[in-house]
Amino acid sequence: MRRPETTSNPILVILLVTTLFVSIPLACHGGQTSFNLPSTSLVKKNIPRDVIAVMSNNNNSNKQTRKHHINHVATHLDIRRSADTNDIPLLSIPRGGDASKQQLRPIFQRKQQAATKQPKPFVVTQKSIIVFTGGLLTTIGLWYHREVWTSLFNKDKLQQSAVTTLSKLNDLPKVSSYSAYILGMCLWEAAGLSTIPVETAAGMVFGWPDGFVLNATGKLLGASLAFWLGRSRILGPTMEQQFAQNSFLQSIQETTRRNPLRTAFLLKFGPLPETIKNFGSAFLKPIQWWMFVLATIVHGWTFSALWTYLGVDTAARLEDVDGLLPPDRKLQILLALALVNGIAVSPLTMIVLCYNPSAKDQDETKQSKKTTTTTTKRRKWA
Numbered sequence: 571m572r573r574p575e576t577t578s579n580p581i582l583v584i585l586l587v588t589t590l591f592v593s594i595p596l597a598c599h600g601g602q603t604s605f606n607l608p609s610t611s612l613v614k615k616n617i618p619r620d621v622i623a624v625m626s627n628n629n630n631s632n633k634q635t636r637k638h639h640i641n642h643v644a645t646h647l648d649i650r651r652s653a654d655t656n657d658i659p660l661l662s663i664p665r666g667g668d669a670s671k672q673q674l675r676p677i678f679q680r681k682q683q684a685a686t687k688q689p690k691p692f693v694v695t696q697k698s699i700i701v702f703t704g705g706l707l708t709t710i711g712l713w714y715h716r717e718v719w720t721s722l723f724n725k726d727k728l729q730q731s732a733v734t735t736l737s738k739l740n741d742l743p744k745v746s747s748y749s750a751y752i753l754g755m756c757l758w759e760a761a762g763l764s765t766i767p768v769e770t771a772a773g774m775v776f777g778w779p780d781g782f783v784l785n786a787t788g789k790l791l792g793a794s795l796a797f798w799l800g801r802s803r804i805l806g807p808t809m810e811q812q813f814a815q816n817s818f819l820q821s822i823q824e825t826t827r828r829n830p831l832r833t834a835f836l837l838k839f840g841p842l843p844e845t846i847k848n849f850g851s852a853f854l855k856p857i858q859w860w861m862f863v864l865a866t867i868v869h870g871w872t873f874s875a876l877w878t879y880l881g882v883d884t885a886a887r888l889e890d891v892d893g894l895l896p897p898d899r900k901l902q903i904l905l906a907l908a909l910v911n912g913i914a915v916s917p918l919t920m921i922v923l924c925y926n927p928s929a930k931d932q933d934e935t936k937q938s939k940k941t942t943t944t945t946t947k948r949r950k951w952a
Contacts, residue, residue: 728767728768732767732768732771732772733771733774733775736751736771736772736774736775736776737775739751739775740775740776748780748784751772751776751784751788752784752787752788752791753788754788755768755772755784755785755787755788755789755791755792756788756791756792756795757792758788758792759788759789759791759792759793759795759796759844759848760792760793760795760796760799760848762796762843762844762845762848762849763844764844765785765789765844765877766877769781769785769874769877769878769881770877770878770880770881770884771881772784772785772878772881773785773877773878773879773880773881773882773884773885774881774882774884774885775881775885777882777885778878778879778882781878781881781882782874782875782878782879785874785877785878786870786871786874786875789866789870789871789874790863790866790867790870790871793847793848793862793866793870794859794862794863794866796845796848796849796852797848797849797851797852797859797862798852799849799852800848800849800851800852800853801852805849806852809849809852809853810853813849813850813853816846816850818846818924819846819850819853819854821924822854822923822924823854825923825925826854826856826857827856830854830856830857830858830861831857831861831864831865833854833856833857833923834851834857834861834862834864834865835865835868835869836919836922836923837850837851837865837923838865838866838868838869838870839869839911839915839916839919840916840919840920840923841912841916841917841920851865872907873908875904876904876905876907876908879898879900879901879904880901880904880905883898883901
């Protein structure tokens with residue numbers, strides 16, 4: 571039997587295909603549809619322009635869906651004044667080229683700006699040429715005379731080179747040789763270097779009392795020069811910054827304020843480097859110049875006499891080949907005094923310097939003194 575011919579309607583075909591495309595996603599997602607809406611701010615047509623719609627996405631991993639919330643920020647004033655800038659990221663970014671605002675910008679923006687900046691090219695100037703030439707000449711001079719300055723770190727070599735140099739200097743007229751030595755000792759003391767080998771060599775070459783006078787004068791001038799530099803504008807600010815970090819000098823500020831003269835003497839007799847004794851005294855403002863000079867004379871001239879006389883005795887014993895020269899009593903007394911200073915005086919000075927009684931202890935001491943004086947007066951009247 572022949573089947574009847576049927577004509578396909580194109581409208582029905584289109585409807586069938588559309589139904590299939592719609593029903594398949596619905597069956598896969600359980601009948602729920604999801605659309606990826608852009609997370610941008612929308613402004614509805616039926617509300618004022620001041621109302622801003624902010625889209626935000628909230629991911630839900632359990633349902634595997636994405637819910638979209640529209641938070642309306644309504645305002646009747648300027649958005650920069652009323653809106654919370656934390657909710658609107660674009661408004662939280664500071665504008666302008668001010669340095670403080672640049673620091674508040676996000677880190678990635680600052681990194682991009684730093685990457686775009688090109689390093690400045692090296693330009694040869696007159697100052698750079700002078701610095702390079704001076705450094706090169708100084709290096710060549712130090713290398714050429716390395717045997718001279720390396721002896722500064724060895725006392726034996728320093729004393730030997732000092733004796734050789736002073737022997738050549740002693741051949742000159744006294745005015746020239748003595749003036750040159752005083753100037754050298756002044757700079758040596760101001761630099762904070764050890765004067766023991768040089769003073770001993772001066773005693774061996776110049777003898778007594780010329781060597782002692784030269785050593786005492788040079789040391790006093792050098793210490794005074796260091797004290798003046800510490801108080802002047804040349805090295806004063808630099809020294810204050812360096813000594814401000816010194817815990818020892820900071821701890822004796824109160825002691826210096828109460829009795830500056832005693833502190834000046836204790837610093838000189840303490841086991842401290844020459845830089846602390848000279849520049850440290852300048853850092854302590856209550857210490858006046860005459861106090862510093864008096865402490866330098868008492869301490870410095872005593873040890874200048876010791877080391878000068880040691881050099882004189884050493885030169886005499888070097889000339890005494892037979893060994894008939896008897897021991898010198900003066901030298902033995904000076905050495906004994908130096909030993910006592912090293913064993914007892916120096917540690918005691920540090921104890922006295924570091925001892926800083928509190929204000930409560932000082933008040934108790936003053937009150938006890940007042941009580942003692944009143945009791946003694948009552949006994950006298952009784």
